[in-house]
Amino acid sequence: MGPKTNPDTAPYRYQINAEECRSCDRCRKVCMAGAISEERGKAYVIDEQKCTKCGTCVKWCKYKAIQRLDMYSGE
Numbered sequence: 001m002g003p004k005t006n007p008d009t010a011p012y013r014y015q016i017n018a019e020e021c022r023s024c025d026r027c028r029k030v031c032m033a034g035a036i037s038e039e040r041g042k043a044y045v046i047d048e049q050k051c052t053k054c055g056t057c058v059k060w061c062k063y064k065a066i067q068r069l070d071m072y073s074g075e
Contacts, residue, residue: 010053011071018043020065027057027066 016027016036021043028036028044035050036057043065046057058066 012053012068013048013071014046014051014053014055014057014066015069016044016046017065017067020063022063022065024063026060026062030056030060032056 023038023042023044025038028038032054033050033052035047035052036044037047038044046066055068058068
């Protein structure tokens, strides 16, 4: 297993695009940090306090609804 990402110093964050998310549950199931939650009938959300920024959720999202945002680009 590779080194863990430090969520406090990583210069990016992950966000789920509500318009693209189909609440298929794939990202939530693979998130080892338990950072992805659902609210019935709505898109999933990532808890930035829990997220380790490993990127596993992005790889498993077949709808490409999760994007990595650069903290310093203003996005």
